[in-house]
Amino acid sequence: MANLNIDSIKDRTFDAIVIGSGMSGGWAAKELAEKGLKTLILERGRDVKHLKDYPTTNLYPWEFPHHGVVPSAVQEANPIVNRCYAFGEDAMHFFVKDAEHPYVQDKPFDWIRGYQTGGKSLLWARQTQRWSNFDFEGPARDGFAVDWPIRYNDIAPWYSHVEKFAGISGNKDGLAELPDGEFLPAFPLNAVENYFSKHVKDKYKGRHVISARCAHLSKPNQIHLDQGRGQCQERTLCQRGCPFGGYFSANSSTIPWALKTGNCTLRPFSVVHSIIYDEKKGKAVGVKVIDTNTKEAIEYFADVIFLNAAALNSNLVLLNSTSGRFPNGLGNDSGTLGKYVAFHNYSAHISAEYDGYKEWATDGRNPAGGGYIPRFRNVYKQETDFLRGYAAGFGAYRNNTRNSEGIGADLKHNLAKKELGGWSVGSHMMGETIPKESSYVMLDKDKKDQWGVPLLKISVDYDDNDAKMKKDYIEQMTEMFTSAGFTNIQAHTDTRAPGLDIHEMGGVRMGNDPKTSMLDKWSRLHACKNVYVTDGASMTSTSCQNPSLTYMAFAARAVDHWVNEKKKLNA
Numbered sequence: 001m002a003n004l005n006i007d008s009i010k011d012r013t014f015d016a017i018v019i020g021s022g023m024s025g026g027w028a029a030k031e032l033a034e035k036g037l038k039t040l041i042l043e044r045g046r047d048v049k050h051l052k053d054y055p056t057t058n059l060y061p062w063e064f065p066h067h068g069v070v071p072s073a074v075q076e077a078n079p080i081v082n083r084c085y086a087f088g089e090d091a092m093h094f095f096v097k098d099a100e101h102p103y104v105q106d107k108p109f110d111w112i113r114g115y116q117t118g119g120k121s122l123l124w125a126r127q128t129q130r131w132s133n134f135d136f137e138g139p140a141r142d143g144f145a146v147d148w149p150i151r152y153n154d155i156a157p158w159y160s161h162v163e164k165f166a167g168i169s170g171n172k173d174g175l176a177e178l179p180d181g182e183f184l185p186a187f188p189l190n191a192v193e194n195y196f197s198k199h200v201k202d203k204y205k206g207r208h209v210i211s212a213r214c215a216h217l218s219k220p221n222q223i224h225l226d227q228g229r230g231q232c233q234e235r236t237l238c239q240r241g242c243p244f245g246g247y248f249s250a251n252s253s254t255i256p257w258a259l260k261t262g263n264c265t266l267r268p269f270s271v272v273h274s275i276i277y278d279e280k281k282g283k284a285v286g287v288k289v290i291d292t293n294t295k296e297a298i299e300y301f302a303d304v305i306f307l308n309a310a311a312l313n314s315n316l317v318l319l320n321s322t323s324g325r326f327p328n329g330l331g332n333d334s335g336t337l338g339k340y341v342a343f344h345n346y347s348a349h350i351s352a353e354y355d356g357y358k359e360w361a362t363d364g365r366n367p368a369g370g371g372y373i374p375r376f377r378n379v380y381k382q383e384t385d386f387l388r389g390y391a392a393g394f395g396a397y398r399n400n401t402r403n404s405e406g407i408g409a410d411l412k413h414n415l416a417k418k419e420l421g422g423w424s425v426g427s428h429m430m431g432e433t434i435p436k437e438s439s440y441v442m443l444d445k446d447k448k449d450q451w452g453v454p455l456l457k458i459s460v461d462y463d464d465n466d467a468k469m470k471k472d473y474i475e476q477m478t479e480m481f482t483s484a485g486f487t488n489i490q491a492h493t494d495t496r497a498p499g500l501d502i503h504e505m506g507g508v509r510m511g512n513d514p515k516t517s518m519l520d521k522w523s524r525l526h527a528c529k530n531v532y533v534t535d536g537a538s539m540t541s542t543s544c545q546n547p548s549l550t551y552m553a554f555a556a557r558a559v560d561h562w563v564n565e566k567k568k569l570n571a
Contacts, residue, residue, distance in 0.1 A: 009301070014040040014265070016562075017287050017302040019272050019317065022119025024535040024551040025308035026250030026258070027162065031559035032306070033263040040265050040300055041255070042289060044309075045115030047268040048094075048122070050228075050251045054241030056090045064089050083500055084112050086123050091239040094122050104444050106459035108497035111312065111504075117268060118251035119310060120502065121548075123239050126215045126247050126367070128168050129391075129545035130159050130179045134379055139541050142378075142387050145340060145435045146511040148540050149521035152179065158553035166248040166552065167224050169368065170213030178210075178374040178545070184218045186211040187234075187368040191360035192396035192423050197371060199484045206379070207480075209394055212372040215248035215549075227253055236365045247367070269293055271451045274321040275305055275330055275531060283530045284330070290451040304530045304562055308555065311536030312341075312441055315507040316456045318533075319443050331525035334515055337508060339440045341460050342542045344501040345390070345431035348470045348493050350477045352486035354396070354423040361398055361420055370395030373427070375544050377472065386468035390431035391544040392477065396423055425486055429473045432544040433498075434465055435506050460498050503547055505539035523558040532558045 015037035018029045025041065032039040047053075061068060068089045075082045078098045087095055096113040103111055114120040133152040139145040156179070163182040170183040189197060189211055197209035216232040217224050229245030229252055238247050245252035258264040269292035276286040276299065286301035307314050315338050321330035329337045370393065377389035401421040403414035439461065443454040474491045481489050498504075511517025514526035517540070524532045534555040536547060 012299065013301040014038045015302060016040070016304045016306065017042065017300055018306045018308060019287065020119065020308035020310060020313075020535065021117045021255060021266065022114075022250055022308065022310060022535075023121045023124070023548050024555040025306070026118070026121065026254035027552045027555035028306040028308055028532075028534060028559055029258040029264055030254040031556050033258040033261040035559065035563050036263060037563070038263050038265075039258065040267060040302065041258075042270040042272055042287065042300070043115075043117050043266065043268045044271045044292065045117070045268060047266065048116040048118055048241075048251055050241075050245065050249075050256060051243055054243060055093070057237070057240040057243050059090070080110050081112060083110055083496070084502070086239040088239070090237070091123065094239070094241075102447075102449065102455060104447065104455050104457040106457055107461045109458040109460050110497045110499035111458065112499065112502045113310070117255060117266065118249050121249040122241055122251060124502075124548060125369070125546070126238065127369070127372075127546040128163075128166075128170075128213050128215050128549040129372070129374075130181055131155070131543050131545055131550055132177050132179050134177055135541070135543040135545070138388060138543070142382070144387060145541050146509070146513065146516050149510055149512045154521070155550070155553050155557065158557040159549065161556055162549065162552040164221075165223060166215055166253065167217045167220065167229075168213060168549075169216050169218040171211050173208065173210045175208060175210075175374060177376075177379050181213070183213070184221070187214070187216070187218060187366050189371055190362050190366070190396055191357045192354055192425060193371045193394065195357065196394065196396070196425070196484055200373075200480060203483060204376075204480065207373070207376045209371045209373050212368040212370060212393070214368040216367045217246050227257060229253065232367055234365045234367055236367055238367065271453060272309065272317050273297070273451070273453055275307070275317060277321065277323045277325060277330055277528065279323060279325050284528055290453070292451070295451060303566075304532070306555070306558070307531060307533045307537075308535045311504045311507065311539075312456060312458070314533055314535055314537035315341075315441050316443070316453070318508060319441075320454060326527070331518055331527045331531065333527045334517060336516065336518060338442050339437050339507065340435035340509055341439045341441055341504060341506040342433045342435040342539075343460065343498045343505065344503040344542060344544065345433055345462065345466050345470065346428060346501045347462075347496050348473050348491070349426065349428040350474065350481065350489065350491045351424065351426040352481045352489040354425055354484075354486050356485070357423060369393060377476075384468070384472060386465045386472065387434055388432040388465075388469070389544060390429050390469055390473050392427045392429055392473070394425070394427045396425045398423055425481070427477055429470065430501075430544050430546075431466065431469045431473065432542050434463070435509070435541060436463070441507055460504075462498065503536070503542070505536040505542050505547060508533045508537040509540040510538055511540060522561040523554050524561075532562065534558045
């Protein structure tokens with residue numbers, strides 16, 4: 001230890017340390033601080049405060065120097081992050097630039113990151129679905145990965161807990177494969193989306209098109225107003241940061257809530273090097289940090305560590321936390337650390353046209369994005385030549401058309417006159433991938449970043465199961481579109497690398513057996529009981545639902561477990 005000053009050590013000692021201030025880290029900090037624990041949040045990026053640090057949130061299109069388009073020089077300098085749907089001139093300041101935070105790709109992988117207070121909670125698509133028992137029972141039933149140590153009933157109360165605070169819009173759809181939650185009013189489907197929903201329900205048993213569930217305040221409750229948040233204005237400019245707090249982000253919700261307790265300290269510009277393990281005490285005692293700006297090494301101490309650095313970075317931190325007891329990474333008695341990484345397969349989509357409902361147009365914007373088709377393949381039994389299944393988005397819209405004929409005054413008149421064209425419809429696939437030992441991350445033996453932390457080497461890929469699932473999605477959606485009377489049906493696949501879905505999971509998986517997993521049913525390391533991991537790294541399998549809501553619920557549940565253990569003097 002570089003500094004043995006007792007007062008300095010006291011100033012750097014807390015009840016709890018949370019690594020990462022994003023989706024799940026914000027929840028861990030909020031729950032810890034609310035329960036009276038003096039909590040330190042370590043964020044490797046800059047501090048982004050709600051309202052104050054959203055520089056583009058209220059700009060008009062003509063106020064952007066490049067009218068919203070990322071300059072070609074920036075695109076060329078960032079070939080990875082430039083592929084992200086939200087990397088535009090209005091939000092590129094919230095993304096990690098490729099050259100500043102390198103990593104090693106054994107196989108192509110687009111690692112999309114946001115290093116700032118709130119992390120990627122400023123940038124997410126805000127889709128929120130609960131998992132069901134079909135998901136938690138999947139590995140045991142279908143013979144892949146290891147059995148989840150929990151089931152839906154274990155997590156259901158915590159889904160409710162985070163939904164009420166975050167604010168989730170949706171309908172009570174009564175589907176076993178997609179459990180209902182604590183919902184604010186749903187954003188309605190438009191005429192063609194509603195038509196397709198009714199058609200699918202009438203013609204296809206077990207298939208549904210529902211209003212997408214999303215983390216937007218369609219009608220705020222008092223708890224949301226108490227957070228200083230307001231009703232969603234349906235601007236669909238969410239990636240800029242919302243000045244109304246209309247959607248859930250750590251910046252607008254959990255982090256301010258934690259800070260106002262007086263029990264929470266946020267330290268930005270803090271790259272976590274490793275977790276400190278005391279071999280005599282047999283537990284973790286703190287965290288080693290490298291100050292982003294000064295490169296100074298500083299140690300902070302606490303009774304408990306919550307690791308929420310986002311899936312792959314949480315793997316990196318544990319892999320780099322070595323000691324005599326854990327030469328291959330903290331808690332890695334099983335040898336599974338960094339392995340069985342998986343993601344979501346978004347590499348297929350389909351478009352078409354519809355000639356009906358010309359008397360209807362869309363009114364305003366839908367921040368939920370339209371419809372959602374829950375998984376309908378292999379739900380109750382195995383019925384295909386691939387494991388698991390896929391969900392899908394569905395949306396319909398009408399474009400304006402303009403007549404560009406004529407010259408002079410005639411041309412101006414024609415261009416100024418807007419006419420609605422026909423309906424376009426589209427869907428995109430969200431497929432579950434199977435965790436495999438051959439999909440892994442590890443530390444590069446030679447290369448380090450500017451703070452002396454080894455670079456992460458990523459080796460993750462698609463497999464034959466993904467190809468079969470993608471083929472089935474195209475076949476099923478084509479048949480459903482045809483049946484509904486849609487025309488000009490065009491199926492598309494792309495060659496995107498894994499990672500662009502931004503739903504990477506695994507590497508520190510939960511399980512019942514310490515010999516084959518890293519975490520117990522409470523999200524804590526089997527071999528180091530005061531370290532909890534509740535972000536995407538902890539996932540044993542991926543389901544096909546958007547995962548953020550599950551991370552939030554895991555984080556709140558884990559904090560409750562730690563506090564109860566402390567009360568019983570077990571921790």
